[in-house]
Amino acid sequence: MPENTSSDHKIIERTLDSVLESADEAEQLAVEAAGRIGFPEEELHKIGMAVRESVVNAVVHGNRYNARKKVQLSVCESEGCLTVTVSDEGEGFDVGSLPDPLAEHNLLQQSGRGIFLMRTFMDKFEVRRLARGTEVKLIKCLEGKR
């Protein structure tokens, strides 16, 4: 578990199993890092939730609970901003093709709100296709640092 530190830059990296409990660990690590940066309580909750949703997606939809596949988590604290990167080894997905969970005809759908919440709760949400898998990057900055 590498942990690189300088005065204003710290990176925590973890390799997580494709189990739901990994979402708890990722959420906790991200919230602790965000707390060190100085995010207020309500923002910590939103950050934790966004990270949880991202890791759940990686485990459930990306790696499909495959024990041979891992989820890579990286949490970076830098100059008032938190950057969380979550990568899986799945087939990937097209963000543009996802249904709008706020559309009237989708309101009663059971699923499909995870990415919407990540986008809502974080300042930046980026998805990148990897050679093998998908990487989701979540960024949140303190007010005045955006």
Add this chain to the structure above:
Amino acid sequence: MSAKITLRQVGDVTVLDVAGRITLGEGSSHLRESIRELLGNGKKKILLNLSEVSYIDSSGIGELVSGFTSVTNQGGQLKLLNLTKRVRDLLQITKLYTVFEVFDDEAAAVRSFS
């Protein structure tokens, strides 16, 4: 802590006092099973008291929606009571606040069932 659910009967309304976290896995499946069991027993007036719910994720929201749909499809009613600020905010963000009937007073909620 995953969700803990306690059932109470108030007249013909079944109140589910839910506490803890409603997240993917144990928390959301526990809620689903509870509602399914009630419907199986012909209990179709269901009030979910969420005052002690500390956390709900997108899967938990999905379970609320799924429960609402299941109960409605069987001619029943599922309503929400005592939302915490976080759950209320989440339902507003996802536009579900207008879908559910939400109450802050249990007696008023119970009376509202037809």
